[in-house]
Amino acid sequence: MHVVFYRNLNLGHAGSPNREQLEGALERGGALRVRSFQTNGTVLLEADAPERVVAAAAGELGSLAGYDDAAIVRPLADLEELLALGVFEKHQSPRTYRETVTFFQGGKEPSWSTPWTNSKDDVDVLHVGDGIALSLIRKPRNSAGSPTFELERATGGVATTRTRGSIDRLLNAAAKWK
Structure with missing residues (x-):
């Protein structure tokens, strides 16, 4: 799937x-x-x-x-394996607004060492691998950080982001759909 x-x-x-x-x-x-x-x-x-x-x-x-x-296609098993790494659990912070998963393609891999924080201090990229980035975003004022923007700028490709909650619900729905 x-x-x-x-x-x-x-x-x-x-x-x-x-x-x-x-x-x-x-x-x-x-x-x-x-x-x-x-x-x-x-x-x-x-x-x-x-x-x-x-x-x-x-x-x-x-x-x-x-x-x-753009449409980015990923095997469902990749998502299950990625979340099983426990990356989010290792980076808990009361400043976190959302845990996010960003899918990107085209361009190059980001050259950051992770964890990486953007200059606005509203995105922490915790893990990058094989066209997927796990990030924490903060909402210091009226708008939240954008890992999509950060990944597109770093790679020159396209990206789209979902919250971890959406990915968790997707995995649950997929398990029932099988």
Whole structure:
């Protein structure tokens, strides 16, 4: 099983497909099973060639809804293994607003030594490996830190972020879906 993390996709919003359009495009692209999870462009996908399914669905999503941003495909097992490392548990802080998981592709790997803190002191990147970064964000004023921004700036590629809570709920939903 795989997960597709669409960048800047919010089901039913302008420039994004609705749930039926998203799931239908992936099914017509060759997915064996599809389940859109939440509304943030996260999709559970069972397919023999998931990257090809996502690529095949891209044109339809563009014509139906005008969506043409990035989609990052990851094996579900990668997420389970990553969270099992206990990285977040080793970096508990009362200043943390959210624990986040950022998926990135294209460009280069960040050159930071981890843990790394941005200059605004609102993002701590704790772990980077194989296109995934685990971060803590803070919300010192009205806006929270953005690991997506930091990863895109460091890599020159594209990135999309989900909270750890979303990833935990995704893993629970996937276990029931199997």
